[in-house]
Amino acid sequence: MNTTLKYYGSAILWALFILIICAVPLHDADKSGMFFPGFDKLVHCGLFFVLSVLYCVGSIRKWNTHNIRIEIAMKNTVVLISYGALIEVLQMRVFTWRSGDWNDLLADTIGACMGIFAVLLTSNAIHHEKS
Template structure:
């Protein structure tokens, strides 16, 4: 457990922050957003982008490398997609004042893939610098 916190501590804290934000009741009409329609999807995408970058950073520190391998990227994608599915399930069954939505899960997946892509591009750029 101590090693997990050593490498993945920031990602775990951000995941708890995401869970708390997704559990807070909000009073908006269905089909509208806080600022614009689809704002909720944008927020999901951004939150999972940050979570993905932090989780990949933990993987990079754990494996002591400058970039993540494809199998680690796939594992990270599966873990984060499962976390997004858990949040949507909790929103539909436990946090009854919120609604679980497949489109939110899709936004979570897009944010996760964007984060992993950003880490891959950054790692490739750092590895090409001499």
């Protein structure tokens, strides 16, 4: 457990933050003039982008590599999409004041894939620059 927290502590904290944000009742916040149509999807995408970057950095540190291997990236993608699906199911079944939306899961998936791609691109660029 200590090694998991050592490498993935920030990702776990961010995942808990996402869970709390997705469990909070919004009432009519989405109908106020502060938000535009699709703002919710943008937030989901951004939250999962950050989560995937933190999770990938934890994986890089855990496996002591300079960049993320493709099999680790694929595993991380499955884990992140599963977490997004879990949140949507919880919103449908447990947090009944929220509505589970499969378009939110799509936004989560896009954000996770964007974050993993960003880590792949950045770590390869840094590794290439050093060599």
